[in-house]
Amino acid sequence: MATATAPATDTHHDAHDPHATNTGISNNKLAMWLFLSTECLLFGALISTYLIYKTRGNGEVLPTDLFDIPFTSVSSFVLLMSSLTMVLALSAFGRNDLDRGKAWLLVTAMLGAVFMGGQAYEFTAFYEEGLGYTTNPAASAFYTLTGFHGAHVSIGIIMLMSLWVAANQGKLTGKNSETVEIVGLYWHFVDLVWIFIFTVIYLIPPE
Amino acid sequence: MAIIEEPLALTSGEQHAERPLGVLTRPQANGSWKDWVSTVDHKKIGIMYGVAAMFFFLLGGLEALLIRTQLAFPESGFLSADVYNQIFTMHGVTMIFLFVMPSAAAFANYLIPLQIGARDVAFPRLNALSFWVWLSGAIFLNTSWIVGGGGADCGWFCYSPNSGITFSPTNGVDFYVIGLLITGIASLVSAVNLAVTCLNMRAPGMSLFRMPVLTWMLLVTQFLLAFALPVITVALLLLLFDRQFDSQFFDPEAGADPLLWQHLFWIFGHPEVYIIILPSFGIISEVIPAFSRKPIFGYSFMVFSGIAIGFMGWGVWAHHMFVSGIGPISVFAFSMATMFIAVPTGVKILNWLATMWGGKLNFSTAMLFAVGTVTMFTIGGLSGVTHSLAPADTQQTDTYYIVAHFHYVIFGGGVLGLFAGVYFWWPKVFGHLLDERRGKIHFWTMLIGFNLTFGPMHVLGLQGMSRRINTYSSGFGFEFWNLVATIGSYILGASVLFFLWNVYKSKKEAPNLPAPGPDPWDARSLEWSIPSPTPEHNFDEIPVVESQDDWWFRKYNIEDDGSVVRISSAEDAAQKGDAVGVHLPSPSFWPLVLAIGLPLIGYGVIFNLWLCVVGGLLTGGAIYAWVLEPVDDPDADGHGHDDHHDGDDPDGELATVGAAGDHTEGEG
Numbered sequence: 001m002a003t004a005t006a007p008a009t010d011t012h013h014d015a016h017d018p019h020a021t022n023t024g025i026s027n028n029k030l031a032m033w034l035f036l037s038t039e040c041l042l043f044g045a046l047i048s049t050y051l052i053y054k055t056r057g058n059g060e061v062l063p064t065d066l067f068d069i070p071f072t073s074v075s076s077f078v079l080l081m082s083s084l085t086m087v088l089a090l091s092a093f094g095r096n097d098l099d100r101g102k103a104w105l106l107v108t109a110m111l112g113a114v115f116m117g118g119q120a121y122e123f124t125a126f127y128e129e130g131l132g133y134t135t136n137p138a139a140s141a142f143y144t145l146t147g148f149h150g151a152h153v154s155i156g157i158i159m160l161m162s163l164w165v166a167a168n169q170g171k172l173t174g175k176n177s178e179t180v181e182i183v184g185l186y187w188h189f190v191d192l193v194w195i196f197i198f199t200v201i202y203l204i205p206p207e
Numbered sequence: 208m209a210i211i212e213e214p215l216a217l218t219s220g221e222q223h224a225e226r227p228l229g230v231l232t233r234p235q236a237n238g239s240w241k242d243w244v245s246t247v248d249h250k251k252i253g254i255m256y257g258v259a260a261m262f263f264f265l266l267g268g269l270e271a272l273l274i275r276t277q278l279a280f281p282e283s284g285f286l287s288a289d290v291y292n293q294i295f296t297m298h299g300v301t302m303i304f305l306f307v308m309p310s311a312a313a314f315a316n317y318l319i320p321l322q323i324g325a326r327d328v329a330f331p332r333l334n335a336l337s338f339w340v341w342l343s344g345a346i347f348l349n350t351s352w353i354v355g356g357g358g359a360d361c362g363w364f365c366y367s368p369n370s371g372i373t374f375s376p377t378n379g380v381d382f383y384v385i386g387l388l389i390t391g392i393a394s395l396v397s398a399v400n401l402a403v404t405c406l407n408m409r410a411p412g413m414s415l416f417r418m419p420v421l422t423w424m425l426l427v428t429q430f431l432l433a434f435a436l437p438v439i440t441v442a443l444l445l446l447l448f449d450r451q452f453d454s455q456f457f458d459p460e461a462g463a464d465p466l467l468w469q470h471l472f473w474i475f476g477h478p479e480v481y482i483i484i485l486p487s488f489g490i491i492s493e494v495i496p497a498f499s500r501k502p503i504f505g506y507s508f509m510v511f512s513g514i515a516i517g518f519m520g521w522g523v524w525a526h527h528m529f530v531s532g533i534g535p536i537s538v539f540a541f542s543m544a545t546m547f548i549a550v551p552t553g554v555k556i557l558n559w560l561a562t563m564w565g566g567k568l569n570f571s572t573a574m575l576f577a578v579g580t581v582t583m584f585t586i587g588g589l590s591g592v593t594h595s596l597a598p599a600d601t602q603q604t605d606t607y608y609i610v611a612h613f614h615y616v617i618f619g620g621g622v623l624g625l626f627a628g629v630y631f632w633w634p635k636v637f638g639h640l641l642d643e644r645r646g647k648i649h650f651w652t653m654l655i656g657f658n659l660t661f662g663p664m665h666v667l668g669l670q671g672m673s674r675r676i677n678t679y680s681s682g683f684g685f686e687f688w689n690l691v692a693t694i695g696s697y698i699l700g701a702s703v704l705f706f707l708w709n710v711y712k713s714k715k716e717a718p719n720l721p722a723p724g725p726d727p728w729d730a731r732s733l734e735w736s737i738p739s740p741t742p743e744h745n746f747d748e749i750p751v752v753e754s755q756d757d758w759w760f761r762k763y764n765i766e767d768d769g770s771v772v773r774i775s776s777a778e779d780a781a782q783k784g785d786a787v788g789v790h791l792p793s794p795s796f797w798p799l800v801l802a803i804g805l806p807l808i809g810y811g812v813i814f815n816l817w818l819c820v821v822g823g824l825l826t827g828g829a830i831y832a833w834v835l836e837p838v839d840d841p842d843a844d845g846h847g848h849d850d851h852h853d854g855d856d857p858d859g860e861l862a863t864v865g866a867a868g869d870h871t872e873g874e875g
Binding site: 021022023025027030031034035037038039041042044045046049052053056057058133134135136137139140141144162 | 395403438440441442444834
């Protein structure tokens with residue numbers, strides 16, 4: 001059990017992969033996975049709050065009275081397709097096909113923006129039908145939950161556009177496609193949460 | 208993009224000009240105060256956490272003394288009911304969020320990289336961000352005394368509807384909410400960072416089940432933080448929206464259910480108990496083996512019971528709510544779960560005893576505090592089991608019996624353990640020992656003061672004295688034990704001041720005493736294999752780990768007949784700390800800038816939304832500046848004789864911090 005340290009020269013020059021980690025997953029990616037796992041609890045708490053409160057009020061209009069399933073289905077489809085374009089963007093960066101990669105990043109961000117436009121339209125329409133943020137607990141819970149999701153999509157759009165700008169400036173190339181992958185993880189997660197919200201909040205009818 | 212004109216001189220192997228103490232003394236001869244505000248060094252960040260936590264310990268302690276002074280005699284008019292409410296609320300919030308949690312963060316920051324053989328944490332700049340954001344949140348929370356019309360007055364768990372505008376019209380609760388949201392961001396970032404560090408940055412051979420128990424317990428703590436904080440974040444945001452934007456989450460008249468707050472709060476709040484206690488368990492799991500001259504008994508049992516506590520801690524939250532009318536099935540289920548969680552805790556207590564059994568015990572100050580932790584926590588754990596019996600708990604709810612219980616757990620189990628760690632690792636951090644004789648006086652006054660303060664509260668509670676009431680009438684038999692508790696609290700306060708005096712005196716005496724050397728306690732884990740105080744670059748060479756307690760096996764050999772033979776002195780086996788050209792991440796001001804933006808947003812939400820714009824721009828700008836700033840300052844020439852290729856990190860540990868800003872964007 002004598003000195004069991006590797007000789008100094010070796011640690012310097014035995015340049016194993018500088019990204020080698022104990023788990024084989026890079027620090028950045030592992031951190032994003034852990035962050036997303038904490039987000040599950042955040043949305044879990046918000047979804048639970050809505051489910052408890054979905055019929056709570058003193059006879060005012062409820063969110064469930066106003067849902068427009070065909071409209072929300074279309075905007076959900078748009079958001080789902082953005083996950084596909086995200087995958088295409090990552091794949092293009094993986095092949096170092098920067099032009100296609102940039103294009104798909106832009107398409108992804110635009111699909112996200114279309115979804116956000118749909119949410120803005122939905123909120124406006126609900127508000128005009130008498131469902132304000134302070135109308136009743138059901139309304140507060142609905143707007144808070146979907147608003148939080150919208151904020152996450154918006155941050156995702158900002159990150160995608162930041163990537164697009166970085167790619168245009170030559171700072172993002174196939175070499176660091178993992179950055180695209182990590183933003184993609186976030187984007188897919190936000191989509192996944194929406195699938196859950198759409199199913200549990202919109203599709204399951206009130207009793 | 209590099210804004211640092213003079214990079215922190217990271218030239219390793221320089222002689223340390225003096226022994227550093229506290230924030231303002233610098234370990235590097237050519238350092239300046241900028242070293243501290245821009246540092247990304249996990250050791251400096253750990254020290255800053257410790258110093259700031261100590262400050263809030265004194266503040267929370269002062270609040271405690273005000274409470275006890277008010278309660279010393281019946282019908283006292285020392286504090287008004289309103290001020291009393293604010294004081295006990297801020298006492299609890301300060302002690303939990305601004306003292307115990309950052310103290311654990313201090314140990315986690317300083318020790319995790321050293322115990323797993325790493326040069327820093329996975330994301331050094333995020334680490335600095337955690338500290339500054341925590342500090343900005345802590346200061347923000349306490350500014351409510353000045354600009355918020357007083358502190359929060361709803362108790363640390365701030366039950367609705369007491370927390371609503373109607374019953375708490377000052378801005379105190381807003382400061383509580385936003386302050387805890389900001390410190391929550393800090394803890395979440397830190398949890399992700401430290402968990403990745405434990406999982407990804409271990410030295411060769413340091414498998415998960417060779418990690419010291421402290422690192423294991425801290426890892427479990429990070430996971431608890433990562434999953435508990437989002438829930439309190441949601442609860443706090445709902446309360447904030449109720450107060451600021453008139454949403455209807457907690458207003459019973461509008462059809463809302465105040466019980467929602469209790470559930471959300473305690474789903475966070477019970478894991479929080481283990482967030483507080485597990486680091487202390489980890490600390491004494493290092494201290495007791497070192498002073499018993501034995502390895503920890505049942506290492507894997509210790510680790511697995513820590514993990515089991517981490518899991519089961521999620522299934523017991525409603526035992527805080529037995530009287531809230533949650534129904535017999537829930538009460539039964541949570542009673543059972545609460546009894547079961549005592550099992551892994553009991554395993555740990557028995558393992559500490561078995562570690563000491565037959566050992567050559569050396570009752571140093573650190574050991575005294577560790578043994579004190581075990582005994583005091585056992586008392587608190589036993590009174591905790593009485594709460595699992597719902598009928599008994601119904602009697603005890605909201606009485607001083609509860610106050611006695613959680614102080615035995617949090618102070619007896621948590622804080623005494625932290626002090627064990629302070630005495631144990633002080634030489635590693637500051638390069639000199641804390642005086643043992645004064646340390647023992649500190650221990651005994653603290654132990655006596657603690658028991659005098661909180662022991663009588665068991666009696667008071669069972670006699671029916673309510674907690675959170677600013678006074679009591681004479682003639683109920685409460686007078687005597689209240690006076691005893693108040694006297695005890697003053698002894699406790701004196702013991703803390705005595706500790707600070709010991710710190711000061713030991714520092715003054717240090718130059719005349721022999722240096723402690725790398726391994727003053729003949730201990731077992733890797734942080735003792737490097738010089739004291741820890742060199743800037745931690746390890747000259749990343750150690751290759753061959754067994755549990757690897758450092759001990761470099762000093763001792765176990766012969767075939769089972770006898771232990773010393774094969775090397777600690778000085779010979781230890782690294783010399785004289786490596787040059789070790790590549791370290793460059794400092795950055797952006798974490799601090801980002802952290803200054805957040806409280807501005809907080810003030811903006813309360814007072815004037817334009818401030819939110821300023822804070823938001825500062826925060827958003829800092830995020831982008833951060834992302835664009837190279838991890839390693841290209842203009843820096845302070846890396847000594849850098850003989851490796853540019854951008855080629857020798858150990859592959861610090862190369863991947865580049866896109867770290869992405870994660871904060873999700874939170875920003």
